[in-house]
Amino acid sequence: MQDNHADAVLDIYRLGIDGGEATFETEPPTWERFAATRLPGHRHVAVDAAGRVVGWVACTRVSQRAVYAGVVEHSVYVHPDARGMGLGKALLHALIASTETAGIWTIQSAIFPENTASLAAHTALGFRVVGTRERLGRQHGRWRDVLLVERRSPLVV
Numbered sequence: 001m002q003d004n005h006a007d008a009v010l011d012i013y014r015l016g017i018d019g020g021e022a023t024f025e026t027e028p029p030t031w032e033r034f035a036a037t038r039l040p041g042h043r044h045v046a047v048d049a050a051g052r053v054v055g056w057v058a059c060t061r062v063s064q065r066a067v068y069a070g071v072v073e074h075s076v077y078v079h080p081d082a083r084g085m086g087l088g089k090a091l092l093h094a095l096i097a098s099t100e101t102a103g104i105w106t107i108q109s110a111i112f113p114e115n116t117a118s119l120a121a122h123t124a125l126g127f128r129v130v131g132t133r134e135r136l137g138r139q140h141g142r143w144r145d146v147l148l149v150e151r152r153s154p155l156v157v
Helices: 004-018 031-037 085-099 116-124
Strands: 044-047 053-061 071-078 106-111 130-141 142-152
Touching: 004 031, 004 044, 004 053, 004 071, 044 071, 044 085, 053 085, 071 085, 085 106, 085 116, 106 116
Parallel strands: 071 106
Antiparallel strands: 044 053, 053 071, 106 142, 130 142
């Protein structure tokens, strides 16, 4: 993921927000904020045959504390027109490879239970649900639960 991908990445993020099943966010950040808060070595895009960005994955540190140096939280988004083609899994594969190379031992995320496609992709790649945060936030007039998922690297010990 490079600066020239900014418009497409933020458009896909906005589409995820508008869909209502991806995040509590109400609008994407500016590119400057996005780029400043996502780890540069672990930001990837999926590009179609025409060269268009159709998905992305990126992660952030969960804490500045040294004991959490190997723990990141990630987001993965696929354009609605490109869903069902395995792009989410491909992006997660790229993230897993880059984080393991960097010595990161845990990748975590929070997923709405209704986002069954995301849960299935994560489960297929070794993520497991470690807990449920019930009624964590209100969105569109209703309480939402969030499932906490994580993947511990078998390679980084």
